[in-house]
Amino acid sequence: MRAIVLHGSPRRGGNSDTLAEHFIQGIKTTGDVEVFDFILNDMKIRPCQGCESCATSENHRCAIDDDMHQIYDVFADADVIVWATPMYWGYMTAQMKTALDRMEALAMNVKKYWLDKEFVAILTYRHHYQSTIGFFERVQDYFRFKFSSLLYCSKNENGPEDFHVSTCQEKLDEASSLGRSIGVKIITSLSLLP
Numbered sequence: 001m002r003a004i005v006l007h008g009s010p011r012r013g014g015n016s017d018t019l020a021e022h023f024i025q026g027i028k029t030t031g032d033v034e035v036f037d038f039i040l041n042d043m044k045i046r047p048c049q050g051c052e053s054c055a056t057s058e059n060h061r062c063a064i065d066d067d068m069h070q071i072y073d074v075f076a077d078a079d080v081i082v083w084a085t086p087m088y089w090g091y092m093t094a095q096m097k098t099a100l101d102r103m104e105a106l107a108m109n110v111k112k113y114w115l116d117k118e119f120v121a122i123l124t125y126r127h128h129y130q131s132t133i134g135f136f137e138r139v140q141d142y143f144r145f146k147f148s149s150l151l152y153c154s155k156n157e158n159g160p161e162d163f164h165v166s167t168c169q170e171k172l173d174e175a176s177s178l179g180r181s182i183g184v185k186i187i188t189s190l191s192l193l194p
């Protein structure tokens, strides 16, 4: 199995990173997994320039030569893509949205890049997450990936500091159990391949 984890938070070891780690631990209980972690905050990924060269060029290659190509290179063979991001001002972080916009270059080939992949949105938030879930649900019909989500509200009503998810064993267990169930689904579908 191959898993890609896109880390959208600038906070290493924060809530979304921690849940992604537990998800991956869960998936690893089901078989061998090659994991590609992309710390988007540390990568040089320029915003999409809307040049449409991915749409018009023969190989649909993105014209911008930067770290996004590390993600492009492994995306087609991934079985599961984890989108781990906090909510910032009503949506996924800018780091995640920038990478997402650049996936326009992969949108040209649904069968190769999206069809039947497991997409897992790990969203951490204080007040709301619906806009980001809404995005995944809206595009799912077209790209035909399988979608699951894991949500964690870090809000502390009694003080300025959020609750770190490591204090919530139930949520960590939910993350690893989601990883385990998705691992089983992938292993089963791979073993059914001719």
Ligand SMILES: Cc1cc2nc3c(=O)[nH]c(=O)nc-3n(C[C@H](O)[C@H](O)[C@H](O)COP(=O)(O)O)c2cc1C
Residues within 6 Å of the ligand: 009, 010, 011, 013, 014, 015, 016, 017, 085, 086, 087, 088, 089, 090, 091, 124, 125, 126, 127, 128, 129, 153, 154, 162
């Ligand atoms: C700049 C900034 C903007 C935020 N905006 C929102 C928001 O619009 N909605 C929300 O529910 N939480 C918002 N939050 C709270 C984070 O989503 C929340 O603290 C989350 O658990 C952080 O996840 P992390 O530990 O993975 O970075 C914001 C936090 C920051 C720092």
